[in-house]
Amino acid sequence: MVESIIETNGLTRSYGDICALKPLDLQVPEGEWLSVMGHSGSGKSTLMNLVGGLDRPTAGSLRVGGEDLLALSEDGLARFRREFVGIIFQQHHMVPYLTAVENVMLAQYFHSVPDEAEARSALERVGLGHRLKNRPGELSGGEQQRVCIARAIINSPKLLLGDEPTGNLDHKSTVMVMELLKELRAEERFTVIMVTHNQDVAAWGDRTIYLDDGVLVREERMKS
Amino acid sequence: MNMNRRRWLIHLVLRALAHRKGRTLLLLAVLAMASSLATALGIVSSSMEKRVAEEVRKYGANLIVIPESARLDIGSGGLNFGVVSEPAYLQQRPVEEALAKSGLKAEVSFHLRGALHMKDADIMVEGVNFSDIRRLFPWWQLKGNWPAAGETVVGNDLASRMKLKAGDVVELVGINSKILLRISGIVSSGGEEDDLLFMALPELQQALGLGGRLTLVRLMVTAGGSSLKTCASSLQMLMPTAKVSEVRQTARTSEGLLAKVKLLMLMVTAVVLVSAGSSVAGTMSTTVLERGKEIGLMKAMGGTRREVILIFCGEAVMLGVLGGVAGYLFGSVIAQFITKTVFASSAEFIPWIAVISMGVSLFLALLGSIGPMISVFKLDPVRSLRGE
Numbered sequence: 224m225v226e227s228i229i230e231t232n233g234l235t236r237s238y239g240d241i242c243a244l245k246p247l248d249l250q251v252p253e254g255e256w257l258s259v260m261g262h263s264g265s266g267k268s269t270l271m272n273l274v275g276g277l278d279r280p281t282a283g284s285l286r287v288g289g290e291d292l293l294a295l296s297e298d299g300l301a302r303f304r305r306e307f308v309g310i311i312f313q314q315h316h317m318v319p320y321l322t323a324v325e326n327v328m329l330a331q332y333f334h335s336v337p338d339e340a341e342a343r344s345a346l347e348r349v350g351l352g353h354r355l356k357n358r359p360g361e362l363s364g365g366e367q368q369r370v371c372i373a374r375a376i377i378n379s380p381k382l383l384l385g386d387e388p389t390g391n392l393d394h395k396s397t398v399m400v401m402e403l404l405k406e407l408r409a410e411e412r413f414t415v416i417m418v419t420h421n422q423d424v425a426a427w428g429d430r431t432i433y434l435d436d437g438v439l440v441r442e443e444r445m446k447s
Numbered sequence: 448m449n450m451n452r453r454r455w456l457i458h459l460v461l462r463a464l465a466h467r468k469g470r471t472l473l474l475l476a477v478l479a480m481a482s483s484l485a486t487a488l489g490i491v492s493s494s495m496e497k498r499v500a501e502e503v504r505k506y507g508a509n510l511i512v513i514p515e516s517a518r519l520d521i522g523s524g525g526l527n528f529g530v531v532s533e534p535a536y537l538q539q540r541p542v543e544e545a546l547a548k549s550g551l552k553a554e555v556s557f558h559l560r561g562a563l564h565m566k567d568a569d570i571m572v573e574g575v576n577f578s579d580i581r582r583l584f585p586w587w588q589l590k591g592n593w594p595a596a597g598e599t600v601v602g603n604d605l606a607s608r609m610k611l612k613a614g615d616v617v618e619l620v621g622i623n624s625k626i627l628l629r630i631s632g633i634v635s636s637g638g639e640e641d642d643l644l645f646m647a648l649p650e651l652q653q654a655l656g657l658g659g660r661l662t663l664v665r666l667m668v669t670a671g672g673s674s675l676k677t678c679a680s681s682l683q684m685l686m687p688t689a690k691v692s693e694v695r696q697t698a699r700t701s702e703g704l705l706a707k708v709k710l711l712m713l714m715v716t717a718v719v720l721v722s723a724g725s726s727v728a729g730t731m732s733t734t735v736l737e738r739g740k741e742i743g744l745m746k747a748m749g750g751t752r753r754e755v756i757l758i759f760c761g762e763a764v765m766l767g768v769l770g771g772v773a774g775y776l777f778g779s780v781i782a783q784f785i786t787k788t789v790f791a792s793s794a795e796f797i798p799w800i801a802v803i804s805m806g807v808s809l810f811l812a813l814l815g816s817i818g819p820m821i822s823v824f825k826l827d828p829v830r831s832l833r834g835e
Contacts, residue, residue, distance in 0.1 A: 277747055277829050298751045305749020316744045316832060320466030321459075328455065333750040337455045374748075 225252040228382065228414050229274055233283035236269050243269040245437040246283060253381075256408065256415040258425035261434035267418040268386055270434070274416060275308050275384045276300040288381055305334045309375030309413070313387040315367040317359040323370045324355040327377050334378040345373040349403055365396030369403065376407055383408070385417040389424055401427050460761040467734065471766070474730055474812075478770025479777060481723035482808040486778025487785065488712045489800040494786045499705050508556070508583055508665035510679055512542065512689050536660035537689055545685040551668055551678055556583050557648055558663040561655045564620040565644075566609060572619065572644045574651030583667055584636065591632025594645075599628040602641040606633045619646075621654030665694075720811065727815025735759070735819040742823055743831030752824050759823055763816040764809065771808030775801050 229251035236244040244266040251257050259267045272278040273285060276292055277300075285292045288307055295303060304310075317326050327342040346355055349369040359367055368388060375383060385404075389397040401424060408415055417428060425431045426445060433441040464471045514535035539557060546555060556579035562569045577593050577600075591613035594600055601611050611617065611630055619626045628646060635641055652658050668678050675693055683691040735742070745755045779794070786794040 272829050275747075298753075301746065301749050301751040303749075304747065308749075310747055312832065314832075316740060316747075318741055318744065320462045325462075329459070329745070330748050332452060332455050332459075333745065333748050333754060336452055 225254065227251060228253040228255075228288055229416075230286045231274075231283060234270075234273065234280050234285055235282040236266075236273060236278065237281045243437055244273070244280075247439055249432070249439070251414060251416065254412055254414055255430060256417065256428040258428035258431040259416060259418045259434065260420070260422070260425050260431055264436075265434040266437040267434055269437075271384050271386055271416060271418050274382070275310055276303045277310075305378065307381050309378065309380035309383045311368070311371050311375050311383070311385045311388040313390040315359070315364075315371050315391075317367060317370060319359055322356045322358055323351060323362065323366075323373075326359070326370055327374045330374045330377050342373075342377060345377045346370065348407070349373045363396075364391050365393075365399060368392060368396070368400055372400070372403060372407070376411060376413075379411065379413075381413055383413045383415045385415065385419075387419055388417070389419070389421065397421075397424065456758065456761055457765075459758060460765050463758070463762055464765060470730060470734060474727060474766050475770050475773065477723050477726045477730075478766060478808045478811055479773035481720055481811055482771050482774025482804040483776075483778035483781060484719050484774075485716055485807045486775050486800055486804040487781040488716055489803055490779065490782035490794045490797060491785050492709055492712055493797055493800075494782070494790060494792065494794050495708065496705060498790050498792065508554075508667045509675055509694060510553070510666040510668055510682070510691060511694050512537065512664040512666070512682070512686065512691050514662070515688055515690050536657060536662060537664065539659045539661050542661065542664055542686065542689070545682065546666075549678075549682050549685055551666070551682065553669060553678075554579070554582050554667040556580060556665045557661050558665065559648060559651055559655070559657060559660060560643075560662045561651065561657070563626075563644075563651075563654060565617055568609075570605060570609070570644055571642065572646060572651055573640075574648035575645055576648055577645070580645070583665060586636070587640070588635045589632045590635075591630070594631040594647075596647075597628060598631040599644060599646045600632045600634045601630055601645070602643045603633055603635040604641040605644060606630075617644075619644075619654065621651075622656045624654055626650060626654055720807065724811050724814050727811055728818055731763070731816050731819040732822070735822050739826065739831040740834060742826050743828040746826070746828035747832060756820050756823050759816065759820060760813070763812040767809035767812035768805065770812065771805035774808055775804040778804060 227250040229249065231247055231249045233246040233248065234244060235242065235246050243264075247270070259270060261267045269278070273280055273292075274287060276287070276295070280293065287303075290303060290307070292300065292303065318329060321329060323346055324339060324342045327345055328337040328339060331337045331342060343352070343355055346352060346369075349372050351366060351369050351373070354362060354366060354370075359370075362370065368391075371388070383404075388404075389400055392400060404415065405427060407413075415428065417424065419425050429445055431443045431445065432439055433443070514537045536559075542557075546553070556575060559574040561572060561574075563572045564570075580587070581593060589600065591600070599617070601609075606612065611633075613630050613632050615630045617628055617630065619628065626646075634645070652660060666682075668675060679691045679693055683689075742755055745758070746752075778800075779796075782794045786792055
């Protein structure tokens with residue numbers, strides 16, 4: 224039996240009177256690609272932020288990779304993120320004054336030591352070998368998202384989180400990005416949690432969970 | 448190529464500063480302005496101190512040391528007939544030792560005054576070292592030459608009274624010897640010196656049988672920093688049997704005026720520094736607000752609060768160093784202009800001013816960054832990435 228990389232028990236997140244995530248029990252086996260679907264405000268991003276160590280739950284327990292995230296300090300969470308997690312955002316969030324290769328090296332800087340050769344190789348893997356010295360403003364949305372993928376995988380994370388990574392892309396770029404993620408996952412064997420609105424994107428995963436108003440309402444296993 | 452972390456940090460800092468050229472130039476201008484003011488005022492203040500010291504030198508000795516004479520009150524019952532005092536002398540060697548021990552920076556001249564017999568009359572003679580006299584009393588007017596060995600100079604009034612002129616040879620009779628001296632010049636000071644005959648100190652000591660004795664020591668204290676009063680009292684402690692007094696009010700007035708001007712300069716500098724610090728803080732805060740998503744991203748990628756703050760500190764330090772260098776160069780030019788215009792002299796290079804200039808700029812850059820750093824420290828990555 225495959226071990227769970229993520230285990231939540233009664234995981235809850237409230238903002239004042241508003242409960243963004245109601246007590247959630249969830250297990251994600253190591254290596255699984257889990258798609259999280261739901262309307263805006265359903266708690267998808269909240270779940271992703273909690274699992275990625277970007278936010279703290281109000282109640283419940285949360286273990287990721289055997290680490291009890293509730294027991295970690297602020298700096299402990301930062302170390303957890305750098306060692307364990309790679310994140311791809313919908314808005315890309317690239318540093319505007321750094322080139323593509325430097326944006327990847329920034330993730331290396333926070334993890335250990337910047338290595339330009341490794342960063343170049345990561346960008347070549349995502350098909351951007353010819354855009355190394357371009358700044359974000361000189362790249363298309365799809366290219367920027369591929370830089371973000373290279374940045375997310377450069378430190379060999381065990382868990383890759385995608386917060387609607389194809390939300391701003393056209394159909395062609397979306398397919399390209401999803402195929403790339405599938406290839407990389409096959410090579411690197413990381414676990415994927417992908418938050419999305421798009422049923423087609425969710426279909427790339429092994430399993431999809433549906434959240435509504437902070438509650439897990441449905442679960443669906445994809446046919447391989 | 449493997450870039451180490453420190454080099455990468457510098458690279459990152461330079462890229463961030465270059466990206467916001469306008470704001471970087473504004474911050475640099477503010478820091479350079481503040482540190483150039485500190486530099487200019489430092490150099491001008493130092494030049495002013497030297498200039499005032501030079502001016503004070505022109506007034507001659509500013510401290511005198513005289514022996515405490517033995518005093519005896521004469522009287523009986525309710526009647527007081529006055530005071531009699533017998534001549535008292537300073538011992539030259541202990542005075543020299545005390546001066547060396549005090550560490551004072553001073554020009555010194557030793558004097559012995561006594562009466563010698565000349566042409567059937569007693570005249571007052573002063574034994575001095577002529578090279579000291581020339582340094583301490585540059586305003587004395589001399590007709591003729593300063594004396595060489597076997598020569599003397601005579602005060603203007605004494606020369607008129609005794610009908611003496613340069614080139615005459617005079618015979619002076621003391622307790623132990625007769626001395627023949629050729630008059631090399633007639634001196635005029637406009638003071639009591641015009642009634643004296645000057646000769647070499649050791650010769651007079653020998654003629655009066657007062658070897659190693661002095662009646663007066665004149666000092667021209669030139670050391671800046673401590674006041675004349677402090678110098679006098681510290682010297683007095685080393686010479687309890689002598690009396691140390693200030694002779695000129697000018698020096699004290701100059702010191703007082705200089706202290707007031709320096710205080711004014713410090714206050715102006717403080718006001719400018721506070722304004723510059725506020726300006727830096729405002730600009731840095733705006734920068735941090737604008738870079739909220741960037742900071743959130745760094746934290747989301749695993750940057751600890753310390754690591755992210757280090758990047759912003761690096762930017763502040765870089766701005767501080769560049770502002771300090773620019774401020775020092777600009778301030779030196781301003782100082783040069785002021786000293787040339789006001790004191791008609793050129794300002795000199797003072798290494799410690801460069802350190803002060805750099806320190807002021809760095810201090811302001813870091814002080815102005817404290818508020819923004821706290822914001823960076825507290826910033827929540829999720830909210831900042833959402834642009835809240």
